[in-house]
Amino acid sequence: MTTLLDTLIHAARLGGAVVMRHYEAGVEAHEKSDGSPVTLADTQAEAAILAQLALDHPGVPTVGEETGASPGAGSGTFFLIDPLDGTREFIGRNGEFTVNIALIEHGEPVAGVVLAPAMGRLFAGARGAGAFEIMADGSRRPLRVRASPPAPVVLGSRSHATPETRLWLERFPGHGAEPCGSSVKFGRLAAGEADLYPRLGPTMEWDTAAGDAVLRAAGGLTVTLEGEPLRYGRAGGDWRNPHFIAYGDPALAARCRSAA
Numbered sequence: 130m131t132t133l134l135d136t137l138i139h140a141a142r143l144g145g146a147v148v149m150r151h152y153e154a155g156v157e158a159h160e161k162s163d164g165s166p167v168t169l170a171d172t173q174a175e176a177a178i179l180a181q182l183a184l185d186h187p188g189v190p191t192v193g194e195e196t197g198a199s200p201g202a203g204s205g206t207f208f209l210i211d212p213l214d215g216t217r218e219f220i221g222r223n224g225e226f227t228v229n230i231a232l233i234e235h236g237e238p239v240a241g242v243v244l245a246p247a248m249g250r251l252f253a254g255a256r257g258a259g260a261f262e263i264m265a266d267g268s269r270r271p272l273r274v275r276a277s278p279p280a281p282v283v284l285g286s287r288s289h290a291t292p293e294t295r296l297w298l299e300r301f302p303g304h305g306a307e308p309c310g311s312s313v314k315f316g317r318l319a320a321g322e323a324d325l326y327p328r329l330g331p332t333m334e335w336d337t338a339a340g341d342a343v344l345r346a347a348g349g350l351t352v353t354l355e356g357e358p359l360r361y362g363r364a365g366g367d368w369r370n371p372h373f374i375a376y377g378d379p380a381l382a383a384r385c386r387s388a389a
Contacts, residue, residue: 131255131258132344133232133253133255134182134240134253134255134258135230135255136182136185136186136285137230137240137241137242138242138244138251138253138263139181139185139261140177140178140181140182140185140230140242140317140344141178141179141228141229141230141242141243141251142244142251143178143181144175144177144178144212144228144230144244145174145228145244145246146175146177146246147170147173147174147177148170148174148212148213148219148226148228148231149246149247150170151168151169151173151355152170152219152222152246152247154217156168156170156222159196161298162317164348165216166216166217166220166277167195168216168219168220169184170212170213170219171194171213171216172195172276173195173210173214174212174213174228175195175196175212175219176195176199176245176378178195178210178212178230179191179193179196179374180208182208182210182230185240186208186381187240189192189206189207190202190203190206190207191207191208191209191210191295192207192208192209192210192304192334192335192362192368193210193211193212193335194212194333194335195208195212197229198200198366198388199258201388202292202362202363203362203366204235205234205235205274206232206233206234206235207232207233207362208227208230208231208232208233209229209231209232209233209238209334209335209338209339209361209362210229210230210231210335211228211229211312211333211335211336211339213226213227213228214226214227214228214229214335214336215227215309215311215312215313217284217301217310218310218311222247223310224245224247225245225247225248225309225310225311225313226247227244227311227312227339227340228241228242228243228244228246228308229241229242229244229335229339229340230242230245230335230339231338231339231341231342231361232255232342233240233336233338233354233361233362234339235244235325236360236361236362236363237256237343237358237360237361238338238339238341238342238361239251239255239256240254240257240342241254241339241340241341241342241343242253242256242339242343243313243315243339243340243343244313245313248313250262250313250316251263251342252272252274252315252316252319252320252343253299253343254319254342254343254344254345254347255342255346256342256345256346259271259272259273259346259347260273260343260344260346261372262316262320264369265319268308271301271321272319272320272321272346272347272378273321273323273347274318274319274347274349274377274378275324275377275378276346276378276380277324277325277377277380277381278304278324280301280304280305281301281304281305281309281324281325281381282304282305282306282322282323282324282325283298283301283304283305283306283307283323283324283325283326283327284307284308284309284314284318284323284325284326285306285307285308285326285327286308286309286314286328286330287312288330291364293329293330293331293372294327294328294330294373297327297329299350300325300375300385301325304325305358307323309323310340312336312337312340313329313349314326314340314375315337315339315340315341315343315351315375316340316343317351318340318347318375318377319343319344319346319347319349319377320347321377322379323377323382324376325374325375325376325377326374326375326376327373327374327375328370328372328373328374328375329354329370331369331370332369332370332373332374333368333369333370334361334362334368334369334370335368336370337351337359337370337373338361340375341375343374344377348377348379349375349376349377349378349379350375350379350382351373351374351375351376352373352374352376352382353371353372354371354373354374355373355374356382356386359371359373362363382385
């Protein structure tokens, strides 16, 4: 898994370099058919990532947000890629956007890398290998979720807050709330900087898989509202996630159920 993570880190950095070239040169965006924004940074970064993965892991199917699924992807083992998560943050130039690569095995995110190139943060983790953040000097800081305080710190989507999420959070009076864009939220939970990320709104599997892998490797979990672990590559090619809650401390999940 360590060797695998090294190759995913390299591919993510290649994608991040493409993204930052566009970020520094200025952004031109247009709408996709679903109304979401897309830029040249999205498509060119995904091309760079896919080319590197084909070299490092030939024959492993891929699913990318922009290019879709290659033959054989969606079941068994495959890579799940979001070359630019937080496109609205990218366009808004607040730095909270990420490059995400995950390896999925039979529905489980077993390895992932989340790179926030404008923030200078890179989170990585894999099943059995733990999670870490690569620091500016190249050292690797181990990541572990923290024990949740009585009033948890909640990370919320900067661009996609919903009334349903606010209602769900009423079970935690006095909680702290911090807006945060993209899959950086998963990295911050894994690093013990916050406790909870509820998402009662639309997301796609490529938005969450890499961050979910990092969080699980750091001791956290991501579950549906029914308490089941979030799964990836469901039958039928539907890449939409159900509503979910990402927890740092798993004990907080029990508190959520008792407070419902």
